[in-house]
Amino acid sequence: xxxxxxxxKHLVMGMTNKKSLKCEQHxxxxxxxxxxxxxxxxxELMFVYSYEKLSINESVPSRFSPECPNSSLLNLHLHALQxxxxxxxxxxxxxxxxLDQPQHFGDGTRLSIL
Amino acid sequence: DQxxxxxxxxxxxxxxxxxxxxxxxxxxMFDYFLWYKKYPAEGPTFLISISSIKDKNEDGRFTxxxxxxxxxLSLHIVPSQPGDSAVYFCAVSGxxxxxxxxxxxxxVIP
Numbered sequence: 001x002x003x004x005x006x007x008x009k010h011l012v013m014g015m016t017n018k019k020s021l022k023c024e025q026h027x028x029x030x031x032x033x034x035x036x037x038x039x040x041x042x043x044e045l046m047f048v049y050s051y052e053k054l055s056i057n058e059s060v061p062s063r064f065s066p067e068c069p070n071s072s073l074l075n076l077h078l079h080a081l082q083x084x085x086x087x088x089x090x091x092x093x094x095x096x097x098x099l100d101q102p103q104h105f106g107d108g109t110r111l112s113i114l
Numbered sequence: 115d116q117x118x119x120x121x122x123x124x125x126x127x128x129x130x131x132x133x134x135x136x137x138x139x140x141x142x143m144f145d146y147f148l149w150y151k152k153y154p155a156e157g158p159t160f161l162i163s164i165s166s167i168k169d170k171n172e173d174g175r176f177t178x179x180x181x182x183x184x185x186x187l188s189l190h191i192v193p194s195q196p197g198d199s200a201v202y203f204c205a206v207s208g209x210x211x212x213x214x215x216x217x218x219x220x221x222v223i224p
Contacts, residue, residue: 004157040216041216042118042203042213042214042215042216042217043158043203043214044214045212056210090157090158092157098207099146099207099210099211099212100145100146100148100163100165100207100208102148102160102163103158103160104160105150105157105158105159106157107155107156107157108157
């Protein structure tokens with residue numbers, strides 16, 4: 001199994017809702033990542049987990065809350081989002097630690113905030 | 115301010131010819147460079163990388179060249195195939211940072 005699986009593929013939510021994005025990999029990778037990508041823009045790194053511990057938080061607002069329950073799972077909890085948070089959210093994993101490691105990406109969750 | 119720039123949003127190449135995709139970065143602290151390919155509705159896929167101690171890395175039809183003094187890297191694909199049609203992102207890494215370029219859409223014409 002060489003995939004990173006993200007669910008759901010699409011999510012529409014109101015600004016007062018609470019929802020979660022999920023990411024799963026079974027490649028034994030020990031580093032996992034969340035990215036945000038707006039239309040016609042590059043992916044922007046949000047969070048990095050290494051050995052299930054948060055190692056990088058790129059000054060992301062607290063309405064985004066990451067969680068790594070175990071080495072295969074990565075969640076992104078969403079609460080009180082704003083319309084400008086509408087974007088494609090990508091999850092990735094890598095075998096090694098360090099941002100120089102090649103990453104395996106999921107297909108993303110397209111999030112729309114009403 | 116963008117740390118990484120891919121100045122060509124799109125490129126069209128005839129099948130069998132060489133495709134050259136370019137990427138410029140601003141900061142000499144970056145010491146590892148990666149290229150990813152992205153098909154529509156899919157996540158990026160890692161292609162090839164190079165560290166700052168090298169100036170060339172080759173993997174089959176793909177070669178990445180690094181010019182540290184010019185802060186420039188390029189990806190050469192030869193021969194180009196229709197299946198190479200995708201968006202190509204360069205990414206630069208260093209000092210606990212990782213930045214992606216805006217991407218170049220490559221179209222290989224059969």
